[in-house]
Each structure stands twice: as structure tokens, then as C-alpha cells.
Amino acid sequence: MFRRIEITEADTVSVLIEGREFEVPAGISVAAAVLLCGFRKLRTTPVSGSPRLPYCMMGICFDCLMNIDGVPNQQACQIEVSQNMTIEYQRGAADLLRQE
Ligand code: FES
Structure with missing residues (x-):
């Protein structure tokens, strides 16, 4: 029913996930990229840290x-990966009053 589309190197972008560089298919969501790269969490809960x-x-x-390019509370499933994007776990509650 489903089959993976062949991906060439030209169809990939480089992203930094938790400080490690990965090549991922262009056009996929950040959440899909994080899962594809083998990570098994995107965030931890504010109360228990689950x-x-x-x-x-x-x-x-x-x-x-997740924190995407330094911005917390981003829905990783709704954002497309882009070249040199920085992606980090969101640990607990995000600081909503970031200081620039
Ligand atoms: S997985 Fe992103 S809102 Fe549900």
C-alpha cells in the first residue's frame, strides 16, 4: 500500500538535531525527520519529565x-525541515518570555 520514494542526495537538507548533524529528505516535517534519525522523544513533560x-x-x-531554530513551543509535525535548521528537545515547560 505504501512505498518509500527513492531519494537522491540532491533531495536532502542538512539539519542539526540535539547537536548532531543529519541529512534528511527535503519536504518532510521536523517530527518525521527526528523519528527518521532514530530519536525516541521530542519533548519531556513539565510535571514528571516523561x-x-x-x-x-x-x-x-x-x-x-520542540525548540526549532531557537524558538520554543513549535509543533514539529507542522513545520517542514529546511537547510541548517537547528532542532532541540523541549525540556519541560518552555520559557515563554524569552529575552532576545
Ligand atoms: S504530533 Fe504534532 S500536534 Fe500531534
Whole structure:
């Protein structure tokens, strides 16, 4: 039913996930890229610190919140990867009053 589309090197972008560089297919979501690269959490909960993974992959559950290019609370399933994007786990509650 589903089959993977062949991907050439020209169809990839370089991203930094938790400080490690990966080549991922262009056009996929950040959440898909993080899972594809073998990571098994995208964030931890504010109360217990439990690891969380994306659940719906369509913008409903908010279990995929990550820090993307230094901006917290980004829905990783709704954002497309881009060249040199920096992606980090969101640890607990994000600081909503970031100081620039
Ligand atoms: S995985 Fe549910 S909102 Fe992103």
C-alpha cells in the first residue's frame, strides 16, 4: 500500500538535531525527520519529565513541541525541515518570555 520514494542526495537538507548533524529528505516535517534519525522523544513533560513522541502528526495533540531554530513551543509535525535548521528537545515547560 505504501512505498518509500527513492531519494537522491540532491533531495536532502542538512539539519542539526540535539547537536548532531543529519541529512534528511527535503519536504518532510521536523517530527518525521527526528523519528527518521532514530530519536525516541521530542519533548519531556513539565510535571514528571516523561518523554513524549508525536501522536497525531497533524497538528492536534501538541505532543511534538520542540525548540526549532531557537524558538520554543513549535509543533514539529507542522513545520517542514529546511537547510541548517537547528532542532532541540523541549525540556519541560518552555520559557515563554524569552529575552532576545
Ligand atoms: S504530533 Fe500531534 S500536534 Fe504534532
